Amino acid sequence: SDNSNLKWLVKELGSDCLTVPDKEGDTAVHLAAKHQPVDSLQFIFYQIGAKMFSLKNKDGETPVDVVEIDWCRTAQSAKRAWISSTQRRLEASRPPAGSSAPPAASAGTKKQLDPSFTDWDFILQDNKKQLIGRGGFGEVYKALTDRNQTVAVKVLPLSGTGQSGKLQKAVEMEKRGVEILKRLSHPNILQFLKCEQKSDGLYIFTELVSGHSLFELMERQKKPFKESGICSGLKFLHCHPDGTILHRDVNCNNVMLTNEGVIKLIDFGLAKEVGKSCDLSTGFGPKGTTYFMAPELFMGE
Numbered sequence: 001s002d003n004s005n006l007k008w009l010v011k012e013l014g015s016d017c018l019t020v021p022d023k024e025g026d027t028a029v030h031l032a033a034k035h036q037p038v039d040s041l042q043f044i045f046y047q048i049g050a051k052m053f054s055l056k057n058k059d060g061e062t063p064v065d066v067v068e069i070d071w072c073r074t075a076q077s078a079k080r081a082w083i084s085s086t087q088r089r090l091e092a093s094r095p096p097a098g099s100s101a102p103p104a105a106s107a108g109t110k111k112q113l114d115p116s117f118t119d120w121d122f123i124l125q126d127n128k129k130q131l132i133g134r135g136g137f138g139e140v141y142k143a144l145t146d147r148n149q150t151v152a153v154k155v156l157p158l159s160g161t162g163q164s165g166k167l168q169k170a171v172e173m174e175k176r177g178v179e180i181l182k183r184l185s186h187p188n189i190l191q192f193l194k195c196e197q198k199s200d201g202l203y204i205f206t207e208l209v210s211g212h213s214l215f216e217l218m219e220r221q222k223k224p225f226k227e228s229g230i231c232s233g234l235k236f237l238h239c240h241p242d243g244t245i246l247h248r249d250v251n252c253n254n255v256m257l258t259n260e261g262v263i264k265l266i267d268f269g270l271a272k273e274v275g276k277s278c279d280l281s282t283g284f285g286p287k288g289t290t291y292f293m294a295p296e297l298f299m300g301e
């Protein structure tokens with residue numbers, strides 16, 4: 001009668017489990033369409049986005065077909081209304097044909113990455129690790145897993161920078177960000193794969209974003225971008241069913257545009273979960289990147 005079973009499944013197994021078919025070819029999305037209230041469809045939408053509408057069972061039925069069929073007895077009209085308004089919103093957020101606007105969340109753009117690899121190696125070029133980005137403390141490299149998938153690995157040294165206090169804090173923040181990122185699955189949010197702590201460093205594996213950051217792209221094209229993909233990722237965070245998540249460091253280094261034109265929000269090092277009381281204060285002053293922060297943060301509001 002509620003979506004606690006779905007939340008439990010996603011928490012234990014990750015949102016990919018929602019699309020695994022049973023022996024009838026029905027996924028959790030089909031079963032929710034048939035037996036559960038509209039909240040469950042909404043929860044699934046936050047987890048896997050628009051692709052939920054196109055999953056097919058063995059009879060070729062999508063969850064939308066299931067809702068239309070007579071034997072969907074639970075809140076059928078509420079589900080019909082939710083599906084049509086959600087599909088209308090998706091349609092409206094799609095850029096017009098021929099436009100160069102980056103798409104917001106769209107079905108089928110997510111690569112199926114396998115997080116269950118046990119071994120991996122840096123990808124070398126001229127015998128050197130391929131560096132693809134550098135932050136305050138971490139460096140990001142290309143790596144190849146034993147599932148033959150190319151991924152990104154962010155490496156934070158655990159010592160040896162000569163700034164041990166700051167480094168310790170950065171590692172702590174990064175781990176907190178990982179705890180948040182690992183529960184998220186959305187086409188406009190960097191996909192987390194796994195995290196390893198070794199004696200020399202913290203290794204965080206994520207999808208490899210094929211494109212460039214908005215900072216790099218704006219330097220080139222010298223004009224602004226459409227905001228739709230960023231807004232879609234942020235809305236997903238702000239409306240997360242387990243409570244609002246704030247990224248707190250949205251800036252043009254932390255937004256990437258893939259070669260396919262999909263926006264990806266990265267770097268959850270400053271992310272924070274806001275309790276149900278909506279307590280936005282952090283206790284330690286405003287967080288973010290100067291010039292990108294809202295003015296009211298500096299005024300202590």
Ligand SMILES: Nc1ncnc2c1ncn2[C@@H]1O[C@H](COP(=O)(O)OP(=O)(O)OP(=O)(O)O)[C@@H](O)[C@H]1O
Pocket residue numbers: 132133134135136137138139140152154190206207208209210213253254266267269
């Ligand atoms: N998964 C990825 N795929 C491709 N490039 C990436 C990926 N992750 C990070 N990068 C690149 O590396 C840069 C630094 O990454 P990131 O922002 O995560 O590091 P950071 O140490 O947290 O940075 P900061 O000090 O700004 O918080 C990014 O701006 C981006 O260009």
